[in-house]
Amino acid sequence: MSDEYLSTGFADVDSAKDMDAYVDCLTLLDSLAYYQEYKIKSYELLQLRQGLMVLDAGCGLGDDACRIAKRVLPGGKVIGLDASVTMIEKARAHELATQLPVQFHVGDVNALPFSDNSFARCRIDRVLQHIPQPQKAISELVRVLEPDGLLLAYDNDWGTFSVTSQNVEITRTIENLWCDSFTNNWIGRHLCDHFISCGLSDIKIYPGTCVINDFQTADKVYNLRKTVQKAIAGGMISVSEGRDWIEELIYRTQMGSFMAALTAYTVIGKK
Numbered sequence: 617m618s619d620e621y622l623s624t625g626f627a628d629v630d631s632a633k634d635m636d637a638y639v640d641c642l643t644l645l646d647s648l649a650y651y652q653e654y655k656i657k658s659y660e661l662l663q664l665r666q667g668l669m670v671l672d673a674g675c676g677l678g679d680d681a682c683r684i685a686k687r688v689l690p691g692g693k694v695i696g697l698d699a700s701v702t703m704i705e706k707a708r709a710h711e712l713a714t715q716l717p718v719q720f721h722v723g724d725v726n727a728l729p730f731s732d733n734s735f736a737r738c739r740i741d742r743v744l745q746h747i748p749q750p751q752k753a754i755s756e757l758v759r760v761l762e763p764d765g766l767l768l769a770y771d772n773d774w775g776t777f778s779v780t781s782q783n784v785e786i787t788r789t790i791e792n793l794w795c796d797s798f799t800n801n802w803i804g805r806h807l808c809d810h811f812i813s814c815g816l817s818d819i820k821i822y823p824g825t826c827v828i829n830d831f832q833t834a835d836k837v838y839n840l841r842k843t844v845q846k847a848i849a850g851g852m853i854s855v856s857e858g859r860d861w862i863e864e865l866i867y868r869t870q871m872g873s874f875m876a877a878l879t880a881y882t883v884i885g886k887k
């Protein structure tokens with residue numbers, strides 16, 4: 617099993633010992649119906665059309681940037697930016713990257729290498745949960761957005777993370793430990809505050825809840841086993857409590873009653 621802890625490692629993917637853990641996580645999430653639906657909804661809310669200049673900040677493997685590029689043809693262009701050199705290399709190697717008007721740059725969303733008013737649309741998807749100054753990042757995105765341009769952010773609210781189990785105390789311990797390991801664990805519910813502080817108008821909020829029904833998938837994207845190990849190492853639960861909790865979740869998957877749920881928010885505003 618990889619050492620990587622996904623809640624903290626996405627802040628600096630290039631320092632990871634096992635890069636595949638991050639690539640596999642993004643690839644797996646992108647394959648889930650819930651993710652495909654909210655991502656398509658985000659393109660629709662952005663009112664993408666031919667000729668627009670679009671920024672996807674924290675673009676990861678470049679899948680959104682390529683899908684958006686198809687929607688701004690002809691004449692439009694998409695820039696995908698990510699802090700990780702490795703992510704940008706993977707995005708540049710995307711099978712569609714050479715056929716579409718899309719470019720990928722290494723850069724920090726807190727200090728965007730673009731002039732004021734450069735983009736008609738900006739999008740940031742599950743990045744703010746990992747960075748220390750989300751307000752700074754949003755103000756940078758607003759700076760590079762042209763007047764009347766639209767900014768869309770999607771992010772998780774880890775305070776809503778729930779796993780169904782008989783053992784209330786152990787479940788609370790694991791949920792809270794995972795939630796509190798994120799730099800901005802409640803960013804989802806604070807997106808609207810940041811949009812208002814940055815002077816955006818016509819703000820709309822759309823909640824969505826991702827439900828995963830099998831332990832194996834949930835463990836891959838929510839590090840359930842590793843969080844149990846951390847709780848044991850920190851003296852919060854015993855070895856047998858951790859083992860029994862995981863066994864119940866595996867049993868629930870076999871019985872069809874496993875559930876891990878997480879609410880996230882899509883927020884859109886106009887400059």
Ligand SMILES: C[S@@+](CC[C@H](N)C(=O)[O-])C[C@H]1O[C@@H](n2cnc3c(N)ncnc32)[C@H](O)[C@@H]1O
Binds near residue numbers: 674675697699700
């Ligand atoms: C959870 S991934 C989401 C990737 C992509 N938006 C998606 O929906 O699949 C977070 C991404 O943000 C990037 N990232 C983290 N901190 C960043 C920063 N300060 N500036 C730009 N990108 C950053 C990471 O390298 C990673 O690719």
